[in-house]
Amino acid sequence: xxxxxxxxxxxxxxxxxxxxxxxxxxxxxxxxxxxxxxxxxxxxxxxxxxxxxxxxxxxxxxxxxxxxxxxxxxxxxxxxxxxxxxxxxxxxxxxxxxxxxxxxxxxxxxxxxxxxxxxxxxxxxxxxxxxxxxxxxxxxxxxxxxxxxxxxxxxxxxxxxxxxx
Numbered sequence: 112x113x114x115x116x117x118x119x120x121x122x123x124x125x126x127x128x129x130x131x132x133x134x135x136x137x138x139x140x141x142x143x144x145x146x147x148x149x150x151x152x153x154x155x156x157x158x159x160x161x162x163x164x165x166x167x168x169x170x171x172x173x174x175x176x177x178x179x180x181x182x183x184x185x186x187x188x189x190x191x192x193x194x195x196x197x198x199x200x201x202x203x204x205x206x207x208x209x210x211x212x213x214x215x216x217x218x219x220x221x222x223x224x225x226x227x228x229x230x231x232x233x234x235x236x237x238x239x240x241x242x243x244x245x246x247x248x249x250x251x252x253x254x255x256x257x258x259x260x261x262x263x264x265x266x267x268x269x270x271x272x273x274x275x276x
Contacts, residue, residue: 125242129232132249136225139256143221147214154207157198164195206266213266217259224251 171188174181202208228248231240 121242122239125245126239128242128245128249129228129240132228132245132252135252136221136228140218140221140225143214143218143259147211147218150207150211150214153205154202154211157202157207161195161198161202164191164198168192168195209266210263213259213262217255220255220258221252224248224255 168188168191171184171191174184176184231244231248234240
């Protein structure tokens with residue numbers, strides 16, 4: 112009777128852990144995808160703006176027009192060149208492209224973990240998986256989040272010249 116109670120308590124604990132892991136994975140995936148998409152949009156926007164403004168500078172400086180239009184176009188080219196410098200510095204400081212790649216890796220790893228969790232649930236059907244099968248998945252989940260955080264810290268340290276921001 113005591114072993115039956117212990118087994119039932121262990122099963123209930125495993126069920127709660129399983130539900131927790133599923134909820135955590137869903138929430139983390141939603142947030143990490145949102146951040147990844149934000150970083151991707153920022154990286155692409157900054158890259159396109161920088162390239163477009165650089166091309167504009169080239170065109171403006173290469174146009175053969177008379178005065179006073181030539182002076183105005185040179186002024187616009189100067190401002191555009193300055194904007195290119197500011198946007199390039201912004202992109203380098205915030206590292207959106209690197210963050211996009213890092214977050215894509217984290218999303219991939221979380222998706223992989225979610226698929227393995229789904230397979231485990233499929234193996235057990237309506238039954239609750241054994242705790243020994245659940246613990247490694249929870250540990251992997253924690254490791255993924257730690258790796259993501261550590262990557263973010265290393266990125267910030269390298270951008271700040273060795274000090275975390």
